[in-house]
Amino acid sequence: xxxxxxxxxxxxxxxxxMARGNKNAIYEDRRxxxxxxxxSLFRSKGYRGTSIAHIAKVVGTDxxxxxxxxxxxxxxxxxxxxxxxxxxxxxAERIRASDAPAPEKLRTLLVGLMESYAEHYPFLFVxxxxxxxxxxxxxxxxxxxxxxxxxxxxxxxxxxxxxxQKDASFRTTGEPWVLAYGVMGMISWTxxxxxxxxxxxxxxxxxxxxxxxILSGLTT
Amino acid sequence: xxxxxxxxxxxxxxxxxMARGNKNAIYEDRRxxxxxxxxSLFRSKGYRGTSIAHIAKVVGTDxxxxxxxxxxxxxxxxxxxxxxxxxxxxxAERIRASDAPAPEKLRTLLVGLMESYAEHYPFLFVxxxxxxxxxxxxxxxxxxxxxxxxxxxxxxxxxxxxxxQKDASFRTTGEPWVLAYGVMGMISWTxxxxxxxxxxxxxxxxxxxxxxxILSGLTT
DNA sequence: GCTATTGTCAACACATATGTTGAAGAGTGG
DNA sequence: CCACTCTTCAACATATGTGTTGACAATAGC
Numbered sequence: 193x194x195x196x197x198x199x200x201x202x203x204x205x206x207x208x209x210m211a212r213g214n215k216n217a218i219y220e221d222r223r224x225x226x227x228x229x230x231x232s233l234f235r236s237k238g239y240r241g242t243s244i245a246h247i248a249k250v251v252g253t254d255x256x257x258x259x260x261x262x263x264x265x266x267x268x269x270x271x272x273x274x275x276x277x278x279x280x281x282x283x284a285e286r287i288r289a290s291d292a293p294a295p296e297k298l299r300t301l302l303v304g305l306m307e308s309y310a311e312h313y314p315f316l317f318v319x320x321x322x323x324x325x326x327x328x329x330x331x332x333x334x335x336x337x338x339x340x341x342x343x344x345x346x347x348x349x350x351x352x353x354x355x356x357q358k359d360a361s362f363r364t365t366g367e368p369w370v371l372a373y374g375v376m377g378m379i380s381w382t383x384x385x386x387x388x389x390x391x392x393x394x395x396x397x398x399x400x401x402x403x404x405x406i407l408s409g410l411t412t
Numbered sequence: 413x414x415x416x417x418x419x420x421x422x423x424x425x426x427x428x429x430m431a432r433g434n435k436n437a438i439y440e441d442r443r444x445x446x447x448x449x450x451x452s453l454f455r456s457k458g459y460r461g462t463s464i465a466h467i468a469k470v471v472g473t474d475x476x477x478x479x480x481x482x483x484x485x486x487x488x489x490x491x492x493x494x495x496x497x498x499x500x501x502x503x504a505e506r507i508r509a510s511d512a513p514a515p516e517k518l519r520t521l522l523v524g525l526m527e528s529y530a531e532h533y534p535f536l537f538v539x540x541x542x543x544x545x546x547x548x549x550x551x552x553x554x555x556x557x558x559x560x561x562x563x564x565x566x567x568x569x570x571x572x573x574x575x576x577q578k579d580a581s582f583r584t585t586g587e588p589w590v591l592a593y594g595v596m597g598m599i600s601w602t603x604x605x606x607x608x609x610x611x612x613x614x615x616x617x618x619x620x621x622x623x624x625x626i627l628s629g630l631t632t
Numbered sequence: 633g634c635t636a637t638t639g640t641c642a643a644c645a646c647a648t649a650t651g652t653t654g655a656a657g658a659g660t661g662g
Numbered sequence: 663c664c665a666c667t668c669t670t671c672a673a674c675a676t677a678t679g680t681g682t683t684g685a686c687a688a689t690a691g692c
Contacts, residue, residue, distance in 0.1 A: 219668090243650085255671095325456065374598045378595075380597065381594075438638095476642085477639070477640055638689075638690095641686075649677080658667100658668085
């Protein structure tokens with residue numbers, strides 16, 4: 193509270209915490225700038241391979257300044273990734289809940305997912321390439337939540353496939369969950385080779401190609 | 413050279429280097445033991461997330477003892493991974509060179525790859541989860557070689573698909589290389605969820621399921 | 633039992649990363 | 663031009679990891 197003339201206490205830490213509660217526009221801009229730089233580095237070097245010093249350098253500032261905007265590397269990563277991932281889940285669950293035929297659902301989901309990857313590039317790819325099985329023990333709460341999101345995502349796809357098998361619009365050529373992982377793999381693996389800014393094929397056509405291959409195998 | 417009575421020189425470094433040229437059976441056993449422990453850790457924590465100290469602890473020895481057997485963490489990783497990866501490439505290229513029809517080739521390759529994953533578990537998965545785009549700048553020679561292996565692998569699959577399109581056993585539903593990446597993604601992504609020791613479905617049936625889905629979409 | 637070789641230990645040097653903070657600079661409104 | 667706030671700088675404390683080496687233990691051969 194009253195820390196008026198304590199010579200040992202400049203109150204900077206406090207001010208920093210306050211700043212983080214800021215709604216200031218310039219402040220938010222700077223945050224966004226840092227996030228973008230971080231995302232690009234996380235993507236090219238991975239989370240562990242990226243140091244805050246390096247992020248600062250790319251932004252053109254000092255390491256301490258990063259800490260003015262984010263309390264830790266974790267927070268940076270989480271902010272960068274969480275929103276867009278959760279958003280994708282919502283889309284998937286909405287598609288599952290729709291009353292389109294199963295093949296239609298699957299196609300919509302695949303194409304939409306690819307388009308989301310491209311639109312939010314590289315945020316989702318950063319998330320994909322960080323294996324949730326490898327996170328530090330300290331981040332368990334966040335990791336747990338993300339794993340839950342993942343499971344729900346997997347479940348949405350699995351459900352769609354199972355429903356399709358039940359109403360005979362899909363062949364029963366394998367366990368729904370094995371097929372779901374296969375489909376996700378096809379899409380997820382794009383993070384290893386696809387860059388929407390440089391690729392000669394666009395996200396939509398990739399999604400449609402894959403949907404095509406899968407569906408013409410799954411449909412009767 | 414003649415370091416006979418230099419009190420500052422016990423020659424241990426030399427002996428270590430020599431030991432590494434050893435063909436001794438016990439020595440090789442110990443090496444293998446370390447490799448196995450390391451593989452398991454790399455798999456669960458990733459390369460960067462695994463420290464040599466931790467490997468030593470699992471083996472039940474001291475960190476320095478690891479250095480007696482391997483000159484660095486890199487060497488450990490490389491030894492662990494290189495052989496089996498190259499072997500896989502050879503298999504793929506042999507399949508491409510065979511005179512089976514394209515769909516047959518693709519099926520054989522997919523099933524074989526899955527079986528190789530299971531047989532050499534977790535070595536190939538360790539390799540898969542380490543994104544070659546993220547390796548340290550110091551390991552460039554090795555990384556370069558591995559990328560070359562990867563490219564050849566991709567090329568083998570792409571070739572098979574393109575040939576199939578040419579002789580009309582495959583629909584031309586997309587660029588061969590996009591399809592190749594899709595196929596590889598389906599298989600590669602298994603490293604995120606498949607453990608041959610605990611899974612209720614076996615590698616062969618996964619491979620066959622995926623081959624089935626893909627082929628019935630690609631074949632006319 | 634003694635000696636030589638093989639393997640292990642404990643400590644060091646070095647490098648890199650995170651997170652903190654006192655003080656100083658830059659810019660803005662009065 | 664002064665005061666105030668936001669932002670940055672330079673330095674520190676701390677932690678973790680790699681790679682090295684002198685000394686020591688264990689084991690096998692003589």
